[in-house]
Amino acid sequence: MIDGRTAIRLDTADGSVTYFVDPDTYAPIALHARLDGGGETELRFPVYEELPPAAVSDGSLSLRAQHPGAAVKVDKLAYEARLSELAPPKP
Numbered sequence: 241m242i243d244g245r246t247a248i249r250l251d252t253a254d255g256s257v258t259y260f261v262d263p264d265t266y267a268p269i270a271l272h273a274r275l276d277g278g279g280e281t282e283l284r285f286p287v288y289e290e291l292p293p294a295a296v297s298d299g300s301l302s303l304r305a306q307h308p309g310a311a312v313k314v315d316k317l318a319y320e321a322r323l324s325e326l327a328p329p330k331p
Contacts, residue, residue: 242269243284 241247247260247269260270267288273281291300299305303312 243286245269 242260246263248263248266250259250261251257256274258272259268260272261268268285270285271283275281295301303310
């Protein structure tokens, strides 16, 4: 039971991530992860909703459709460089 909700527990092979889901729908209820370096994080999903299929096809989820004038860069190396600046890897 998680927050009064019946849940199925799913664990990764190494036990670092535990995912709790609704037994009938597999909708997420909670996620607990042990991070490299000893940290932990826990997420709760008190409400889970799915977008209607039309949202995928009508451009609602498209950055280019929602912001036609925005510059969209697709550069893996630039992304990784910026990410390492914002969240440097731990020694």
